Amino acid sequence: VQGLARWGGMRPISVQALKPSDRFEPRHNSITEAEKQHMARLCGFDSLDALVEATVPAAIKRTDGMPLGPKYHEGLTENEFLTMFKEMAGKNKVFKNYIGMGYYGTHVPTVILRNLLENPGWYTQYTPYQAEISQGRLESLLNFQTMVSDLTGMTMSNASLLDESTAAAEAMTMCSAVARGKKPRFLVSDKCHPQTIAVCQTRADGLGLKVEVMDEGSFSMDSDVCGILLQYPATDGSVHNYKDIAAKATAAKVKVVVATDLLALTKLTPPGEWGADIVIGSAQRFGVPLGYGGPHAAFLACHEEYKRLLPGRIIGVSRDAQGQPTLRMAMQTREQHIRRDKATSNICTAQALLANIAAMYAVYHGPEGLKQIATRVNGLAAILSEGAKKLGLTVGSAPFFDTVRITVGDSAAVVKLAASKGVNLRQLDSSTITVSVDETTTLADLDQLLAILNGGNAAGFTAEGLAPSVSGGTPGFERTSDFLTHPVFSSYHTEHELLRYLKRLENKDLSLCHSMIALGSCTMKLNATSEMIPITWPELSDIHPFAPMDQVEGYQEMFKDLAQQLATITGFDAVSLQPNSGASGEYAGLMAIRAYHQSRGDHHRNVCIIPVSAHGTNPASAVMAGMTIVPVGVDAKGNINIAELKQKAEQHKDKLAALMITYPSTHGVYEEGVDDICKSIHDNGGQVYMDGANMNAQVGLTAPGIIGADVCHLNLHKTFCIPHGGGGPGMGPIGIKAHLAPFMPTHPVVPTGAYPDFKGDKDSFGCMAAAPYGSSLILPISYAYISMMGSQALTNASKLAILNANYMAKRLEDHYPVLFRGANGTCAHEFIIDIRPITDSTGIEAEDIAKRLMDYGFHAPTMSWPVSGTLMIEPTESESKAELDRFCEAMISIRREVAEIEAGKADPKNNALKHAPHSADVVLASEWDRPYSRESAAYPAAWVKQSKFWPTNSRVDNVFGDRHLVLRLPKVAPDTGAASDE
Amino acid sequence: VQGLARWGGMRPISVQALKPSDRFEPRHNSITEAEKQHMARLCGFDSLDALVEATVPAAIKRTDGMPLGPKYHEGLTENEFLTMFKEMAGKNKVFKNYIGMGYYGTHVPTVILRNLLENPGWYTQYTPYQAEISQGRLESLLNFQTMVSDLTGMTMSNASLLDESTAAAEAMTMCSAVARGKKPRFLVSDKCHPQTIAVCQTRADGLGLKVEVMDEGSFSMDSDVCGILLQYPATDGSVHNYKDIAAKATAAKVKVVVATDLLALTKLTPPGEWGADIVIGSAQRFGVPLGYGGPHAAFLACHEEYKRLLPGRIIGVSRDAQGQPTLRMAMQTREQHIRRDKATSNICTAQALLANIAAMYAVYHGPEGLKQIATRVNGLAAILSEGAKKLGLTVGSAPFFDTVRITVGDSAAVVKLAASKGVNLRQLDSSTITVSVDETTTLADLDQLLAILNGGNAAGFTAEGLAPSVSGGTPGFERTSDFLTHPVFSSYHTEHELLRYLKRLENKDLSLCHSMIALGSCTMKLNATSEMIPITWPELSDIHPFAPMDQVEGYQEMFKDLAQQLATITGFDAVSLQPNSGASGEYAGLMAIRAYHQSRGDHHRNVCIIPVSAHGTNPASAVMAGMTIVPVGVDAKGNINIAELKQKAEQHKDKLAALMITYPSTHGVYEEGVDDICKSIHDNGGQVYMDGANMNAQVGLTAPGIIGADVCHLNLHKTFCIPHGGGGPGMGPIGIKAHLAPFMPTHPVVPTGAYPDFKGDKDSFGCMAAAPYGSSLILPISYAYISMMGSQALTNASKLAILNANYMAKRLEDHYPVLFRGANGTCAHEFIIDIRPITDSTGIEAEDIAKRLMDYGFHAPTMSWPVSGTLMIEPTESESKAELDRFCEAMISIRREVAEIEAGKADPKNNALKHAPHSADVVLASEWDRPYSRESAAYPAAWVKQSKFWPTNSRVDNVFGDRHLVLRLPKVAPDTGAASDE
Numbered sequence A, B: 001v002q003g004l005a006r007w008g009g010m011r012p013i014s015v016q017a018l019k020p021s022d023r024f025e026p027r028h029n030s031i032t033e034a035e036k037q038h039m040a041r042l043c044g045f046d047s048l049d050a051l052v053e054a055t056v057p058a059a060i061k062r063t064d065g066m067p068l069g070p071k072y073h074e075g076l077t078e079n080e081f082l083t084m085f086k087e088m089a090g091k092n093k094v095f096k097n098y099i100g101m102g103y104y105g106t107h108v109p110t111v112i113l114r115n116l117l118e119n120p121g122w123y124t125q126y127t128p129y130q131a132e133i134s135q136g137r138l139e140s141l142l143n144f145q146t147m148v149s150d151l152t153g154m155t156m157s158n159a160s161l162l163d164e165s166t167a168a169a170e171a172m173t174m175c176s177a178v179a180r181g182k183k184p185r186f187l188v189s190d191k192c193h194p195q196t197i198a199v200c201q202t203r204a205d206g207l208g209l210k211v212e213v214m215d216e217g218s219f220s221m222d223s224d225v226c227g228i229l230l231q232y233p234a235t236d237g238s239v240h241n242y243k244d245i246a247a248k249a250t251a252a253k254v255k256v257v258v259a260t261d262l263l264a265l266t267k268l269t270p271p272g273e274w275g276a277d278i279v280i281g282s283a284q285r286f287g288v289p290l291g292y293g294g295p296h297a298a299f300l301a302c303h304e305e306y307k308r309l310l311p312g313r314i315i316g317v318s319r320d321a322q323g324q325p326t327l328r329m330a331m332q333t334r335e336q337h338i339r340r341d342k343a344t345s346n347i348c349t350a351q352a353l354l355a356n357i358a359a360m361y362a363v364y365h366g367p368e369g370l371k372q373i374a375t376r377v378n379g380l381a382a383i384l385s386e387g388a389k390k391l392g393l394t395v396g397s398a399p400f401f402d403t404v405r406i407t408v409g410d411s412a413a414v415v416k417l418a419a420s421k422g423v424n425l426r427q428l429d430s431s432t433i434t435v436s437v438d439e440t441t442t443l444a445d446l447d448q449l450l451a452i453l454n455g456g457n458a459a460g461f462t463a464e465g466l467a468p469s470v471s472g473g474t475p476g477f478e479r480t481s482d483f484l485t486h487p488v489f490s491s492y493h494t495e496h497e498l499l500r501y502l503k504r505l506e507n508k509d510l511s512l513c514h515s516m517i518a519l520g521s522c523t524m525k526l527n528a529t530s531e532m533i534p535i536t537w538p539e540l541s542d543i544h545p546f547a548p549m550d551q552v553e554g555y556q557e558m559f560k561d562l563a564q565q566l567a568t569i570t571g572f573d574a575v576s577l578q579p580n581s582g583a584s585g586e587y588a589g590l591m592a593i594r595a596y597h598q599s600r601g602d603h604h605r606n607v608c609i610i611p612v613s614a615h616g617t618n619p620a621s622a623v624m625a626g627m628t629i630v631p632v633g634v635d636a637k638g639n640i641n642i643a644e645l646k647q648k649a650e651q652h653k654d655k656l657a658a659l660m661i662t663y664p665s666t667h668g669v670y671e672e673g674v675d676d677i678c679k680s681i682h683d684n685g686g687q688v689y690m691d692g693a694n695m696n697a698q699v700g701l702t703a704p705g706i707i708g709a710d711v712c713h714l715n716l717h718k719t720f721c722i723p724h725g726g727g728g729p730g731m732g733p734i735g736i737k738a739h740l741a742p743f744m745p746t747h748p749v750v751p752t753g754a755y756p757d758f759k760g761d762k763d764s765f766g767c768m769a770a771a772p773y774g775s776s777l778i779l780p781i782s783y784a785y786i787s788m789m790g791s792q793a794l795t796n797a798s799k800l801a802i803l804n805a806n807y808m809a810k811r812l813e814d815h816y817p818v819l820f821r822g823a824n825g826t827c828a829h830e831f832i833i834d835i836r837p838i839t840d841s842t843g844i845e846a847e848d849i850a851k852r853l854m855d856y857g858f859h860a861p862t863m864s865w866p867v868s869g870t871l872m873i874e875p876t877e878s879e880s881k882a883e884l885d886r887f888c889e890a891m892i893s894i895r896r897e898v899a900e901i902e903a904g905k906a907d908p909k910n911n912a913l914k915h916a917p918h919s920a921d922v923v924l925a926s927e928w929d930r931p932y933s934r935e936s937a938a939y940p941a942a943w944v945k946q947s948k949f950w951p952t953n954s955r956v957d958n959v960f961g962d963r964h965l966v967l968r969l970p971k972v973a974p975d976t977g978a979a980s981d982e
């Protein structure tokens, strides 16, 4: 071999170049160095730093570099994070769970796991406000409502609530509302789950209601009782006939709320058939992992007459401009963005993704499959009961569905023995345990359980051997009515059919997989795969929320680290992880403020000042915390009217409880004087609640704690990368100053409290969620994001979010007036463009532009909120310049279309904007009599052709749907075989 | 509480009802009991069993119930399988690997992992024969070709080969072909990987070539030398200047083949710039998991002049009927289905899915990102080398890229010490090791390596400390030419951009996620999620193929169990898992037959009888095994002409080596007399090779071993659920009778052989794949399928595959003549409909119908194979009756459209069939002058509207593309910034 080359002219190696190559920041923060400079210049600044400098008021600037601590400060690579966290998660112990209490083992069908839960095509969408490009998950949510209505025997259902306990509390609120607030007492059966009782008690406290817990046999239907709550089957597994109680209640105009279990209802007479007015529960065991407590989809079903009181999102059938059936969210006028403090509830983000999983589980198994599962579960329970009897133990009397109550003598010892075998049982009292079996339980598991009941020695007989001599069933309660009769529940039982159904629905929905979704206030940023991967690890997903502490060391370590990270980011001292939505965070924060005032004897402090520009959940939450709202206006520039605010604070100083303030403002502006505002509230004895929805503009640049807030919620599903899931899940932990920490939420089963202790506190305002740490399973998403970014990249993210917004505002300002800007002419991370001048001159409305954007392949920005007749655009830092430009070009192109109308060249009624969106059906119909071309309708820009996203329908008719309310699929008689609409 | 219900009237519990509810069979086998009966009746039989009875010849019927053994016989539930297999896989030990030898650690970008490798939208497609509905992966494969061409500095590349070693063998074959077979010698550098040398030697054996291995300095470019093989960088890490050798070879008309490494080529002058004629290698380290050896995408690049000799699939740019650029497979006339024994190679299924991953890895990192990774890897190697020197050890002289050669004294002891620390090193010889670092290596890893080199004690200095004093680089070899200049390699570097690019491409391709793909002979059945889940478990994916046996106990146990299952299913004694495609299986089987004959002194036995109806890979493989093909015809009913076959067997009895026979026949018929045929071959001294592509009709009903075959390959990617991946990966293990077992393939690094021993045998015919067990990582898919089905469900699958085919044949026979059927009028698992009568009467051809099916949302059946002018339909057992009916209705509707032409109501040239498929562009164009409506073009059936799948293009023009061959994206000069075609 000739000429082995010689060394020479080689470069020394920089340590920087030896860092691992899978750094996360450049995958998330999308603007290159070169682009950064160019964009800042375009905005009139020398550099990005100069732009940020001009944007964030000097008085509140953060200067400490946001030190996340040695482990996280630099940011881990994707691989480092996954390796480190796999080890941490491995400290959790996956036991067999028979604890029950509303949480049960379930087999997530793997086809659903992979193609729904692990699929960004399902998890990155927003709430389906834009119906024409959301028909997929709207269909799935209608399946969910149908499933719930059928199984509960009720007329209608909503499309999910946060959890079973808050659903009970929402039902209680409905009962009170039915009585127009005139009946303050609510009676609760002592056979309800303890967390349900606790949440109702806490919620009643804020609402001025009174919960009384007792044996339901002692219920007295007095005239000041608005409702009663029964649980069926009861928390100890017993199944009772509540028909007479319900009849008595009804006779006394007392509303009957029933907490129930969907799987049990495949066997038991549904509450709707024996007198329930409202039925609530959790759909968790329909294929949704335990996840140490959530997220899971709860449900609330009721009769038609309460429809306007129904909390949460509701999907209904309407029609489009062509008269085609079209699904959309119904009766939105009940919600907070319209009714504010008079809204039916503060629920905004709920649990759409999990409702979809549960619905698909029902679609996959069908009515017969579900019945088989239930029969099997019930059979296993019956065998266990019989086996326990055979071992000489006393068991709860039949009937039961899945939970056997066993008197064991020293129940603590039995629970301990079980734990030593990797088995979790529930200790009901000092001598009693319950054992809840579920879909995942096997005959071998029963043998193990029997051995445990036998003091650790094999029972001498087997469960299988016992089976033929045991009878199952729930006599006296047997369900006779059919359910899930619609063909959707009997068409997709093979994996190929379900896979295609899942993909068919997915492909109807525009998600972040297609294009940017610049929804102002929603922060639709990247939900990175490495953040999502851990949530389907069994070490995280298969943990019962009430598992003993020594089984959840991985979770607890992660909670500590995440809470520490969030405390550092927000500049607070303590963090509660219980609230599982932004609105829940608001409620928790206000309840803590309330408890704080009360602890100081300030029972009269109940005035909450809220700017009129606030998100509707703010007043709705304040009402739930027992506060009286005092609104404060904004000036012409959109800023809070400080003089008015100060004046109101003074005026109400004796009763002032709190201010709720969003920062940067809901108008997308870094308002000056916020420190001043906070001071004035404090001076008048109030506390400052900051709505953290806009945290994405703050991270590393300032912080609620620096600004002067006392408490702030974080929508982890905005700033911290939890995907929106088509309307949930989310998480709304709150950060607080030390003086509020003692009041943080706790839990009756697992004393919770706040970081850094995570111990329940006697001063806690109560319990506000079914699970001690809310939707624990999705916390790793935010934890991964923060850990992989590190201090600097997180700060860069906020800077780039601001840069991207200012860049777009700049590109659009010659075409659309930009409504509000800060002192130096910059916006924060989002901005509002005003459509009203166009409306005035042409009749084209914000909605027309929103719908026309669909033809360009884009989801509309936030429409007519916070200002009617506007669009609010929030790009986020994880959109590339190319994508921002594409969106701007679409908006500019639309403006040109408007100009055609202005110039009289296009018809003001019959044009591509008014007819938008254009479905394929419409543009290829033989008949085409419109004054614009088919091509301009469907391919309004060159790039659209490369990957056209087709809206399923043309413009939805919202009014029609609300006038002809249809909230479920039709029932189908067995002989017809087909539903009328299929 | 009133009225606790009493027990009474309850049913005893059947043990059957207590079985776990997640049984797999009903998710896979799709026909319900009720449908079964109905369908059998329609086919003229009382029951499914009667239909099967009439179909499978009595002489070969299986009667033993196919006992899979106690563990698997009943079939595990999905959950049971995953739990059991997780434990088994856990017996593998994931070590840090520095073994190199063509296999390197790599970070699979998680966005690619989840959205490509784990996404049925990418893995369930077939080879992109139908270009108009395959533009997504065609684009990705063109990216792959561009990447390979750019990095190697060659003009063109194919779209993947099976592995690096077989790619070298294919290159050798090309060299021989260039010399028109007149130069039998091929010189191989002894610095090539041992498995590459072994595969070339084995392959040469069959082809009558002679491989000579020596130091490349000793190459003598004699006139009988067709080519030389060099490796760059060499297997020991050294980088040599081969320019002069290449020049000498070229001067002597000897072709220069270079094996190389894509990552190294980002730093090193590419072979194309110093004289290579053919460049081969593996793209594994571009984001494809190690997977204990595969699947990985190999590549082969060459200069334009050899294009007609290029093996494997090649993607090229053409245009469609509207003149729009359209990608499609180029130069298909080179392939076996056209050229049979004269084809360029027997490669059919290759590694498309893995090529896509590698291409996306390059798209995600871009040229700068790849250079950074390479610079880092090279820097780490330089530091290691310097550190070793500092420890007083002798290291290989520079330059090197990633592999450091170190003289350590007792190399076995060092390797052992390393293993005790969880580290794998390569022992090069008794005193030398090599250490290959890669993308996953860190500075901390170097410290560990240095400690190992220091006898287990910390080195006293750190790698990081060393860095500044070390020089990296490869002076004298530095690459100056740019690469990956096309914008596709610099547009998708953020996760959002890549995610959207992945989804955009995915959505252009029709896959099993959309509808059934009834490709005859391809068995496009369900690839169930639970089968796919394990392949991305690190315990399986992060294992080096040459890891010591004590680290792969999980794999070995799975191999044993799977091989045992396959042996039982096929009725054979032994199984080799090395061949990684059907065609490779053919080659392996024939080579084993050849070795068997030779072992008996029958060196002259080289005649292989192959029916004319055989798949083209059969003759192509036989040629590679050194056999002479004697064809035998078929009779009018499509059956092998038994008389002729017997006559030919007799005639060639002295030279008879083998018969290759497909069963059921490629015509989809359970031919009678196959036992007779086998007997006649055996009587004349031959062996029977069975092509197992149609195994899906046999499982549980008969078996190759029962029928009389001596060897048979199994396309695991057909019958046993490995997804087709858009053209691979696949696996083609072979089952053999005991007398052939000693000849099974082995491996120079890991002695392999066949089940039940899995020990290499001295009588082995050699090595045929780079990895000892082929594409080990995907074997769990088949293992999962078999284990979850169990004996009975597998048998049911074959029965239902037969039922579905007969049902469809019945529904279609009044509309299209069904060509061949068995003795009792039934087909097997597929059937052929004849389009020629229609062509005669109307000019409408099979292709027109195939393209028109796209408008209905269906992929065409197999077109014009095995009989020209026909369509071959194979439904498989995992399609529901609803889906079969939908497909039949589409075909019947198309027949009606043909009838319009027959009736003179439609124009024979200007109609919806001839213009099919209809892209959205076409049907919505303002201009529409066709005699049929837009709606009938796009929505030819009602159901189409519900979820329209739009073909990207109208009819592709194949001829144009082959005349104007474009096999890569254009290079783009840095200043222009945009490619001409973008």
Ligand SMILES: Cc1ncc(COP(=O)(O)O)c(C=O)c1O
Pocket: A347, A348, A349, A521, A522, A581, A582, A583, A584, A615, A617, A618, A662, A666, A691, A693, A694, A715, A730, A732
């Ligand atoms: C400013 C603001 N506050 C509060 C909320 C409520 O948060 P969540 O939907 O998580 O309940 C939102 C939600 O969009 C918001 O934008």
Ligand SMILES: Cc1ncc(COP(=O)(O)O)c(C=O)c1O
Pocket: B347, B348, B349, B521, B522, B581, B582, B583, B584, B615, B617, B618, B662, B666, B691, B693, B694, B715, B730, B732
């Ligand atoms: C009958 C037959 N034999 C052999 C093969 C080749 O198998 P592979 O593509 O796995 O190499 C095929 C592939 O379709 C086939 O149908």
Ligand SMILES: O=C([O-])O
Pocket: A127, A337, A348, A349, A521
């Ligand atoms: O969902 C919102 O109301 O922002």
